[in-house]
Amino acid sequence: MKKNTFVFILFLIIGxxxxxxxxxxxxxVKALWFLTKSVPISWQPKADLQVFKYDLFIEVKLNLCAIFGVVAAFFVYRRL
Structure with missing residues (x-):
């Protein structure tokens, strides 16, 4: 399988x-509170160009499980 940027980004998003x-x-599960505590990260670009106006809101709630998922996806991608 040919490795390319699109497949890499797809693996990271899936992870x-x-x-x-x-x-x-x-x-x-109370004992795993440290893995599941989420921190919201948001980004809200907006512009008003008189002809074109946009407002976009993106928010990701990261926790340790999500970071472990990204790391696991990276290692799976490297094994391909």
Whole structure:
């Protein structure tokens, strides 16, 4: 399989989503609170160019499970 940037970014996004879902599933377990505590990171670019106006809001809730998912996705990508 040819490695390219698109596949790498796709693997990282899938790892991030899987990690976030895993963090949400583990949230009721009191002993794993440190893995599931989320920190929201948001970015809101906007512009008004008189002819064209946009407002975009992107927010990601990162937790340790999500970071572990990204790291695991990176190692899986390297093994391909």
């Amino acid at each position: 991030l989503v899987v990690g976030i879902i895993l963090g949400e599933l583990l949230a009721p």
